[in-house]
Every structure is written in structure tokens, then in C-alpha cells.
Amino acid sequence: xxxxxxxxxxxxxxxxxxxxxxxxxxxxxxxxxxxxxxxxxxxxxxxxxxxxxxxxxxxxxxxxxxxxxxxxxxxxxxxxxxxxxxxxxxxxxxxxxxxxxxxxxxxxxxxxxxxxxxxxxxxxxxxxxxxxxxxxxxxxxxxxxxxxxxxxxxxxxxxxxxxxxxxxxxxxxxxxxxxxxxxxxxxxxxxxxxxxxxxxxxxxxxxxxxxxx
Amino acid sequence: xxxxxxxxxxxxxxxxxxxxxxxxxxxxxxxxxxxxxxxxxxxxxxxxxxxxxxxxxxxxxxxxxxxxxxxxxxxxxxxxxxxxxxxxxxxxxxxxxxxxxxxxxxxxxxxxxxxxxxxxxxxxxxxxxxxxxxxxxxxxxxxxxxxxxxxxxxxxxxxxxxxxxxxxxxxxxxxxxxxxxxxxxxxxxxxxxxxxxxxxxxxxxxxxxxxxxxxxxxxxxxxxxxxxxxxxxxxxxxxxxxxxxxxxxxxxxxxxxxxxxxxxxxxxxxxxxxxxxxxxxxxxxxxxxxxxxxxxxxxxxxxxxxxxxxxxxxxxxxxxxxxxxxxxxxxxxxxxxxxxxxxxxxxxxxxxxxxxxxxxxxxxxxxxxxxxxxxxxxxxxxx
Amino acid sequence: xxxxxxxxxxxxxxxxxxxxxxxxxxxxxxxxxxxxxxxxxxxxxxxxxxxxxxxxxxxxxxxxxxxxxxxxxxxxxxxxxxxxxxxxxxxxxxxxxxxxxxxxxxxxxxxxxxxxxxxxxxxxxxxxxxxxxxxxxxxxxxxxxxxxxxxxxxxxxxxxxxxxxxxxxxxxxxxxxxxxxxxxxxxxxxxxxxxxxxxxxxxxxxxxxxxxxxxxxxxxxxxxx
Numbered sequence: 043x044x045x046x047x048x049x050x051x052x053x054x055x056x057x058x059x060x061x062x063x064x065x066x067x068x069x070x071x072x073x074x075x076x077x078x079x080x081x082x083x084x085x086x087x088x089x090x091x092x093x094x095x096x097x098x099x100x101x102x103x104x105x106x107x108x109x110x111x112x113x114x115x116x117x118x119x120x121x122x123x124x125x126x127x128x129x130x131x132x133x134x135x136x137x138x139x140x141x142x143x144x145x146x147x148x149x150x151x152x153x154x155x156x157x158x159x160x161x162x163x164x165x166x167x168x169x170x171x172x173x174x175x176x177x178x179x180x181x182x183x184x185x186x187x188x189x190x191x192x193x194x195x196x197x198x199x200x201x202x203x204x205x206x207x208x209x210x211x212x213x214x215x216x217x218x219x220x221x222x223x224x225x226x227x228x229x230x231x232x233x234x235x236x237x238x239x240x241x242x243x244x245x246x247x248x249x250x251x252x253x254x255x
Numbered sequence: 256x257x258x259x260x261x262x263x264x265x266x267x268x269x270x271x272x273x274x275x276x277x278x279x280x281x282x283x284x285x286x287x288x289x290x291x292x293x294x295x296x297x298x299x300x301x302x303x304x305x306x307x308x309x310x311x312x313x314x315x316x317x318x319x320x321x322x323x324x325x326x327x328x329x330x331x332x333x334x335x336x337x338x339x340x341x342x343x344x345x346x347x348x349x350x351x352x353x354x355x356x357x358x359x360x361x362x363x364x365x366x367x368x369x370x371x372x373x374x375x376x377x378x379x380x381x382x383x384x385x386x387x388x389x390x391x392x393x394x395x396x397x398x399x400x401x402x403x404x405x406x407x408x409x410x411x412x413x414x415x416x417x418x419x420x421x422x423x424x425x426x427x428x429x430x431x432x433x434x435x436x437x438x439x440x441x442x443x444x445x446x447x448x449x450x451x452x453x454x455x456x457x458x459x460x461x462x463x464x465x466x467x468x469x470x471x472x473x474x475x476x477x478x479x480x481x482x483x484x485x486x487x488x489x490x491x492x493x494x495x496x497x498x499x500x501x502x503x504x505x506x507x508x509x510x511x512x513x514x515x516x517x518x519x520x521x522x523x524x525x526x527x528x529x530x531x532x533x534x535x536x537x538x539x540x541x542x543x544x545x546x547x548x549x550x551x552x553x554x555x556x557x558x559x560x561x562x563x564x565x566x567x568x569x570x571x572x573x574x575x576x577x578x579x580x581x582x583x584x585x586x587x588x589x590x591x592x593x594x595x596x597x598x599x600x601x602x603x604x605x606x607x608x609x610x611x612x613x614x615x616x617x618x619x620x621x622x623x624x625x626x627x628x629x630x631x632x633x634x635x636x637x638x
Numbered sequence: 639x640x641x642x643x644x645x646x647x648x649x650x651x652x653x654x655x656x657x658x659x660x661x662x663x664x665x666x667x668x669x670x671x672x673x674x675x676x677x678x679x680x681x682x683x684x685x686x687x688x689x690x691x692x693x694x695x696x697x698x699x700x701x702x703x704x705x706x707x708x709x710x711x712x713x714x715x716x717x718x719x720x721x722x723x724x725x726x727x728x729x730x731x732x733x734x735x736x737x738x739x740x741x742x743x744x745x746x747x748x749x750x751x752x753x754x755x756x757x758x759x760x761x762x763x764x765x766x767x768x769x770x771x772x773x774x775x776x777x778x779x780x781x782x783x784x785x786x787x788x789x790x791x792x793x794x795x796x797x798x799x800x801x802x803x804x805x806x807x808x809x810x811x812x813x814x815x816x817x818x819x820x821x822x823x824x825x826x827x828x829x830x831x832x833x834x835x836x837x838x839x840x841x842x843x844x845x846x847x848x849x850x851x852x853x854x855x856x857x858x859x860x861x862x863x
Binding site for chain 3: 065071072073074075076077081082083087090094118119143144145146149168169170171172173174175176178180198
């Protein structure tokens, strides 16, 4: 027959231990004084997407080409893109409108995974509480565009990897372009144009030819 | 003359007929602090004894299955996080498992090990938090729950480094996992796993011998072995009734056949056994975690998954031992990138069916802790 | 439905001219009053869905909402000042939410926590999901995120505290607890068939103007599926 109340006393011993150790052991008092101290986010945290641009001008350096892959991949359909058109009405590869509704976004990162141009990335900013339902929460293109330096600041590791990948891609594209120019020059040398000069077919063929090489 | 003296002398009778009292109907919920969300129990009470109980749910019916039948297979992955919002990782795994059965993707070794690690970490989160809620219902307001939340934050930090989010991880993909753990993650994981048994010791000293918990939870809400099988209960609820059935042992999905662990079994099937089974399961999870971290191989993390997920017409059912029981996803494909039928077999919904049986004859206050011991999450019950 | 006149003549405004007119004692009284009010916001203990877990996490020792005087989660709406709508409000649940809001005493505040409470969020396509709780009750602070981090909830609480400190607290204003007649009570919607009636409360919500950015009305992504 054990002492009645022994279990409760033991439990109280545990709480007392926790209480006294909270004065000198960090793991017993893990409180982060948030507004004064930095929040507990790390460089992998994600919250809402943003758009990246290179250089100084947000609109000119925009990486997005309005391919709408992210719009299709978004599970709650919170991305809205309209392609830009030049003055002749021809579509150009950049979005005129790029809206993300943060009041719908579920922070799933699927848009980042499908983007082939490394243009959309996840932001880790979370202090977004707002008193305006529509004006404050619907982010348009200008609010979404952020420089690459900001990306390096919030996700240093990921940004470095992205830059390396983009540099490799650019080098490859450069090499391909050079090879194509060389071929064109060689073709021009071997066959002086008798008058019929068709560039479109040669432009279409290179991908197939490169594969065979 | 004071009003007390004017009242007629009272007389007390024992027995329903003498009092002539009617049955009292109480709607408990959907706004009630102990119903773990938006759940309602329509109770019929004779005095304080429960004579009938009708669970009413659907207050959080978010059309998960219907939405999933409208979007492509990979797009449903973040929605599965929101099913049982305490255990995002296991939900992801169950869905990935059934999709992998549908199209037969080979998962690389390293990804399998990472899946085991995150799933067992999820089990730790779920069980220590659930025990906090359970004793909260018993009247231990705050303190055990605060300790559980303190440990949970450490594991959520691990998840955040790994996947970017604390709860809605969206980490496991068809054929592997999304990204490799960054440098130092495993070391940190090892440190937390090594320190966890100390917390469990403390938690057990705090709770298991407590006379109030013993008096309130033992012999309350008993489900016998046969009844548990008939109710098709799964998970810790089934094992607390003495049935040795763990899908990790029975199905051996993933690589669970490589680990050495035991399945804790209860003998009485009451609330206290369900609480103790979870307590002991955490110890086994720590054991699995230690083995998995030790054996984690190098290599690829993604198998050869097709770019566009378009399975051949057919069906698949993948199930895992989620912290709450058997979580299964049943998919029917008609050859398009969108599932024809998407069905979730939620463990807490099926376990909830035993609630009426367990509560009958007990007091109202016991109904609260019986509900707490089932371990329901309304996102999963209502979907 | 007795919505009081917020632009009452007797109310004290906190602009520099107003405080100068009202006198130093009165204005500092208002300041102390609002300061103490904003630092003892008692939330309602009620979790809807996923965000509720983060709300409980905020009450935990890591984030410790007690530092803001808001740790007293009251299970009864009669004792609470703040309703944190933490999760998806379905059509079955919406009447109860409005009813609980009606039971809260003035001054009362609402934080719509998470995407689901603001707009239906990821589940907005669902037939049973209310597209934003602000259709039936006035929301003071919107907190986007799915789910928002506990720090984000603390930030929204700070936003609310700033808002409270700006308010008029004397005279026949709604934010004066002594002024008992002006409790905001809104009609409880009714679930008829498969939709709520009325679809929204015109007193607190008006359908938004057409988004100037949207051209054809339907995002392109849906068409391909």
C-alpha cells in the first residue's frame, strides 16, 4: 500500500524542478521575446511567393516570362497573370499583370517548383497583418518584385544554388548560340546565296541537329 | 425574514421514478473548449449519467475529397497536410504511397529513411501534444500541455529547416522527398532525439502515477478486444484493447521491416491504457529514430517520377500507420491527370464511431475525457 | 439590430486639437484607459481548424502570448473581448460564429486568422466553405498565412493594440464599455438547402468593386483543366 498522494507529490516535484531551473537553464525557459528579439525564422522558412528581378529596374530586369506555369500549378488558384503586348498587339514575354492573393495562398511552394526561369521564390516575411481586406492583401506586380540581393539576404544558400544554376544555364545558352552562329557562318561560306535566302528553316532545325551531334 | 427560511423543507429521493425527472438533453459543442475543435455531442442525460449520445459532425467539412477530384495528383499534396493538421508528414506519406502504387515508382533508399525519420518525429509531436490535451480535459490545466508544446517547438524547428514550414510541410513527393536535409540537420535531429527520453521520463513522472489521473481514467470508456475489432478501430486505440496490430509490423510498408521495435499493447482497453500506450509508443519511436539516423545512407532522394503524372486506368490503396491509426488513400484513375475518385480513410473518424458505446453509463465529465482519449482531429473527421 | 451612432457629439477625439479642447486630465485619462484596455485583451478559447493549433502554440512557452496580456483564453463569449477566427468557417458553422459574436460584450474585436477565415483560402472552391467571415461580422485585423506563424499572430495582436489605442473611449461610443446599449448584434444567417441566407450582411460587407486588373473575369489556369 503506497502512500496516497505520492504520485501527485512526485508530479509537483517535476513542476518545481522546471520552475527553479527556468532561472538558469535556457531549455527550461525557451521564450523568444518576439518584437524585441528576432523571430525564430531560419533561412529555409517560407510564407508567400515573390518575384525576382535582376539589375536595377524592377520591370526591365524581371525574370518572369508570363508562361503561366505557376498559375496552372497553383492548387488554390491564387495567381493571376496577363501577358504583356507591344504596341502592335503582339504578345511579348513578360507579364503586364501579375497578382497574388495572399488571402488565398496556401504557401505550398508548388509555383516555385514548376517555374523554369527561377523567377518566383518564397518570401519569409510574415508581419503582414492588415486592416484592409482587399487593398492590403492582394499583391500586384510592383509589390511582388524584389531584387536578387533581397533573395540572397533571406535565403542565402538557396539563392547561391539558384545563381549557379542560372549561370550554368546562361553559359550553355551562350555556347549554343555561338555554335549556331558558327554553323550559319560556315553554311554561308560554303554556299554563297544565289538569291534565295531562307533563315526560318535553319532556325527551326538546330535543336534536332544538336541532339545528333 | 430571510428568504432562506421561507423555502419549504427539501426532501431527497434516490431513483429516477421517485424524482419523476425527465431525460435532459444537452448539446455539447460545437463551441466547447473540450471538444477538440468544432465537434458536437448531443447527450441525453439522466441526472449526470449519459444514457444516449449522438455525435454530430460536419462543422469542418471542407470538401477535401471533392476538391482533389478537380485538380491534378501532385496538386493534392498540400491539401493532405490540412487533413490531420498535427501530422502533415504522415499524411503526405500516405498519399504518396498510394500514388506510387498507382504508377509504380521506385523510391530510393535515402528517401525511405528520411520518410521514416520525419514520420516518427511526427508521431512524437502528435502523442506528446495529445497527452497534453488529454490531461487538460482531466483538469490539469496548462502545465503538461506547456511542456508538450515546448518539446513540439523543437521538432517543428527541425521541420521548418527541412521543408520551410512548421505545420503544413508539403515535403514528401511521389517517388521521394522534395529536398535533401541541409548540413547540420541530422546532427541537430540526433541531438533532439537523444534528449527526448529525458523529457519522456519527466513526463511520465509527472503524469503516470498521478492519483487523480488514475482515478479518473482507469476503468472509464472500456472497449474490449472483440468490440474494438468489430468497431474496426485502429492505432493506439486498438492496441490499448489488447490487439497486436500495427501496420508498420503487418504491412511493412517502406522499410519498417529493417527496424527493431516493439508494439506496446494494453490489457484493459480503458482511457488510462490508451494514454499509456501512447506514452510507450513514443519510446519505441525514439528507438526507431535512433536506428534510422544511424543507418541513413547517401544517395538520391528522388526516384524516376514522370514529369506529368498520368497513371493508367486503375485503382490503388495505400495505407500507413499514422499516429492516430490506419490512414489510407484510395485512388481511382481513369487515365487522366486528375483522379476519378479520391477517398480518404481517416483513422480518427472511424475511431470516433466507438464514442457512443464507450460513453454510455458514464458521467458527463467522463464523456469529455473519453473523447480526449480517442484522439480526434476535426480536419480529418470531417475532411 | 441597434447600431449606435459612432459620430456622437459627446465623444472625445484624440486629435491634438481635440485633446487640447478636452483638457489634459481628460485626454490622459483616455490614454490610460486605452492603454490598459489594449494590454488586457482576453481572447475567446475556440479553435476552428489548423490555425487553432498555431494559436495554442502561441500560448505556449516559446511565444508566450501572456507577454501581451492576452493569455486569458476564456471559454465563454460573455467574458471575452477578442475573437480569433482561427480556421475555416463552413456554412454549417457560420450561424454559430455569428451567434457567439452576438453574445460577446462590447467593446469586441475580431482577428481573421489565416487564409480560410479571410476568404475561404485554399478551400474556397468547396461547396460548404464560407468565403470569408467578414461577410457576417466586422473584422478588425486580417492576418494572412496558411497557417500564420505564432509570431505573425503576435504581430496581428500588436496591430490590434495600436488600433485600440487610437479609439475613442469616453462618451456614447461603442468602445466605451460603460455605454451598454450599443452592443453590435447582427442577424444570424440561416442554412437553407445548400447555401446561407442571407448570403452576406449588407451592414458589414459590400461586394468588392470589380478588380481593375482582371480582364476576362476568369483566370486562365482553370480553362486548361
